[in-house]
Amino acid sequence: MDDRRIPAGIWHERELVDGRIEKVLAMVLRTRGCVWARKAGCLMCGYRNEALEEVSQEEILAQVENGLKELRGEEFVKIYTSGSFLDDSEISPETREKIFRRLGETCSHVLVETRPEFAMNAVGLTGIVPTLEIALGLETANDVVLARCVRKGAGVESYLGAMRELRKAKIKVRTYLLLKPPFLTEKEAIEDTLDSILAVAGYADVISINPVNVQRGTFLERMFLREEYRPPWFWSLFEVIKKAKAGVNTTIISHPSGAGKRRGIHNCRKCDDIAMDLLKKYNLTQKPEVLDLTCNCRSIWESQIEVETALRYSPYLSD
Numbered sequence: 001m002d003d004r005r006i007p008a009g010i011w012h013e014r015e016l017v018d019g020r021i022e023k024v025l026a027m028v029l030r031t032r033g034c035v036w037a038r039k040a041g042c043l044m045c046g047y048r049n050e051a052l053e054e055v056s057q058e059e060i061l062a063q064v065e066n067g068l069k070e071l072r073g074e075e076f077v078k079i080y081t082s083g084s085f086l087d088d089s090e091i092s093p094e095t096r097e098k099i100f101r102r103l104g105e106t107c108s109h110v111l112v113e114t115r116p117e118f119a120m121n122a123v124g125l126t127g128i129v130p131t132l133e134i135a136l137g138l139e140t141a142n143d144v145v146l147a148r149c150v151r152k153g154a155g156v157e158s159y160l161g162a163m164r165e166l167r168k169a170k171i172k173v174r175t176y177l178l179l180k181p182p183f184l185t186e187k188e189a190i191e192d193t194l195d196s197i198l199a200v201a202g203y204a205d206v207i208s209i210n211p212v213n214v215q216r217g218t219f220l221e222r223m224f225l226r227e228e229y230r231p232p233w234f235w236s237l238f239e240v241i242k243k244a245k246a247g248v249n250t251t252i253i254s255h256p257s258g259a260g261k262r263r264g265i266h267n268c269r270k271c272d273d274i275a276m277d278l279l280k281k282y283n284l285t286q287k288p289e290v291l292d293l294t295c296n297c298r299s300i301w302e303s304q305i306e307v308e309t310a311l312r313y314s315p316y317l318s319d
Contacts, residue, residue: 005062026078027067034083046215047082085112086121116162133172141199163203175204180232185308211265213258234275271295
């Protein structure tokens with residue numbers, strides 16, 4: 001079958017929703033990709049690799065139909081693209097409505113992603129499915145980190161404004177935060193994510209922490225290959241979750257890509273699989289105490305934080 005008529009990826013997962021575990025069908029559609037990636041792009045993002053220069057709206061509809069063939073009774077469907085589902089130049093308003101009306105026949109909860117400038121296009125989709133959730137990739141609530149370490153092309157206030165308007169429209173909001181974008185030390189990354197959680201907890205129904213993974217063809221990959229960047233440790237993620245859950249009631253989850261590998265979040269070979277199993281349990285319980293992990297590599301993580309802090313000089317974060 002033509003690649004333009006099948007999603008780039010389909011998978012099944014589970015997620016805690018309003019206190020109950022729901023089965024989820026997730027799919028990644030092949031579209032023309034992120035409008036920001038065509039201008040400059042985020043430093044760590046390689047999703048443009050999934051984009052197609054030429055793909056018709058009919059082909060996008062066919063991808064959704066082929067993706068829905070994988071339904072196994074799921075009531076929650078997540079639809080991702082390599083850009084923004086609500087960007088008219090990527091998916092037309094007519095196509096979006098057709099997709100949602102098709103989803104309304106099969107499920108009760110739909111999640112799509114977008115940049116903030118397109119967020120209010122979601123209002124026209126309310127009522128078609130019982131629960132609409134919009135995911136926004138804020139990444140960090142620090143404008144300096146957002147501009148210099150992520151190169152997001154939008155400021156924090158544009159995201160917070162979009163969150164406020166979506167909440168007013170009775171639309172659920174999910175916020176993505178990065179753990180350890182380039183140029184931050186391990187300690188700075190922990191502090192940045194914690195500060196960001198506190199900044200958005202009042203706006204988001206769900207906060208998803210995305211530990212950075214090194215994707216092909218990115219600026220970050222060049223740093224990684226020159227040994228100028230190491231993906232975050234599981235220890236750092238667990239530290240963030242434990243401290244954050246002690247201070248906020250918002251649902252906080254994390255589904256890392258490339259976990260346990262050199263390009264993704266990792267500790268050591270002895271405990272990576274254990275750490276990932278603990279994280280999966282936490283996601284479905286929201287009980288941070290399940291993240292208790294014991295391994296000798298913790299001392300290496302602690303030493304890295306100590307040395308990086310002692311040597312720290314960051315021209316990227318200075319005026």
